[in-house]
Amino acid sequence: MPGKKLSREKSREPENRPRPAAMGFVLPSPSALRSGARRLLKWYARNARDLPWRRTRDPYAIWVSEVMLQQTQVKTVIPYWERWMRAFPEVNGLARAKLERVLKLWEGLGYYRRARNLRAAAQKIVQEHEGKVPALFNEVLALPGVGRYTAGAICSIAFNQPTPVLDGNVRRVLTRCFGLRGDERRAVAHQGLWFLAEALVRQAAAAPGRRNCGNLNQALMELGALICVPGNPRCDACPLSLQCVARQGNRMEKFSPVGSRPTLLARRFAAFVLENEGRYLVRQRPVTGVNAGLWEFPNGEVKPDASRDCLVREVMGPGVLSLQPMMVLQHAITRYRITLEVFKVHPSRAPDAHRLADAARRATNGCWRSRQGLKRLPFTAAHGKIVARLLSADDRLRSAP
Ligand code: SF4
Structure with missing residues (x-):
């Protein structure tokens, strides 16, 4: 590919934009970019998966799908997106919704800040844009929780603007x-990738056809998800194989993004399920930090030099003693691999059960909730599994002869 710069790109470039050579690649010629964009569009027209958010041009619905798809697989997102769109079919409803209801709908998707930001952005859209998602890139970018990727996806897919996207x-694919x-994580290489993504979507905008900008961006995402996968890319099925630098020399590893993940650190926690007259002791997490504002059963970290018996007294107060193993859960949060042992706990002296349970409520700063009440609260992913276990045990008891 000749190392010539596109004249139409050049005229839009800010003076301080890095030059391609400094970014670690030779800028493809306009004809190579044009044929790449057209091949991608053709391939996408034939191979795009039929996903529910692809059947609409509603910028709000597309925005919700893009936020849910961050860090989350398509098959996981589909039922969440459908449920969300039934509950909040338009921006105004989301803006008015109680935070607890929003978090409940998000329960299990993780990264709850995304749900909070969606609601905050909906409120801003109602206040500043009369309830309509703005079409200007900079106004979309100014919404809470919206970065360059999400703004680019909304503007290209919903409004057919040549705004690039760059996810993993x-x-x-571009690398x-x-x-x-x-190292594509270095700022200069990162800018180079944005530069290429923008050059391609601009070529798509100039090609005949409708919705080319959104389709081009989705083609790149789809290709990376289905064909140009991390381990063994399916180059035989790839529309870019004729011009792919990595494929020409079978050098996939050499041109693969650096993807080393940090090693997860192991931590152990214990959670305690205390029932009193058909209600369970639960508490709300602080409004800042991990899983802010979500609900959980009282719990604490099991330190290497401390026993669970000490921990249960520390968390629940001195009146709660006997532990009955209930389940063990494994999950990961940020850089930690967490083992959560769950115990049913019982007051030490049956005659004083009610008084001791109340002392546990004060010690944990918690409150009592019935089974129906538990269903309505948004729990962290792991503690939601404890609720599911309690409810299914309850169902089994009810259906027993
Ligand atoms: S030819 Fe192979 S390595 Fe190159 S973009 Fe296509 S799938 Fe990826």
Whole structure:
């Protein structure tokens, strides 16, 4: 590919934008970019998965799907998106909704800040844009929780604007196809990838057809998800194989984005389920920090030099003693791999059960909730599984002869 710069790109470039050579690749010629964009559009027209958010041009519905898809697989997102759109079919409803209801709908998706930001952005749209998602890129970018990727996705898919997107899948495709060398996490290489993504979507905008900008961006994402996968890319089925630098020399590894993940650190926690007259002791997490504002059963970290018996007294107060194992859960939060042992706990002296349970409520700063009440509260992912176990045990008891 000749190392010539696109004249139409050049005229839009800010003076301080890095030059392609400094970014670790030779800028593809306009004809290579044009044919790449057209191949991607053609491939997407034939191979795009039929996903529910692809059947609409509603910017709000597309925005919700893009936020849910961050860090989450498509098959997980589909039922969440459908449920969300039934509950909040338009921005005004989301803006008015109670935070607890919003978090409940998000329960299990993780990264709850996304749900909070969606609601905050909906409120801003109602206040500043009369309840309509703005079409200007900078106004979309100014919404809470919306970064360059999400703004680019909304503007290109809903409004057919040539705004690029760059997620992990797109990064991998571009790195391999255009032979980007070096660590793509470095700022200069990162800018180079945005530069390529923008050059491609601008070529798509100039090609005949409708909705080319959104389709081009979705084609890149889809290609990275289905064909140009991290381990063994399916180059035989790839529309870019004829021009792919990595494929030409079978050098996928050389041109693969650096993807080393940090090692997860192991931590152990114990959670305690205390029932008193058909109600359970639960508490709400602080309004800041991990899983802010969600609900959980009283719990604490099991330190290497402390026993669970000490921990239960520390968390629940001195009146609660006997522990009955209930389940063990494994999950990961940020850089931690967490083992959560769950115990049913019982007051030490049956005659004083009610008084001791109340002392536990004060010690944990918690409150009592019936089974129906538990169903309505948004729990952290792990503690939601405890609720599910309690409810299914309850169902089994009810259906027993
Ligand atoms: S030819 Fe292979 S390595 Fe190159 S972009 Fe396509 S799938 Fe990826």
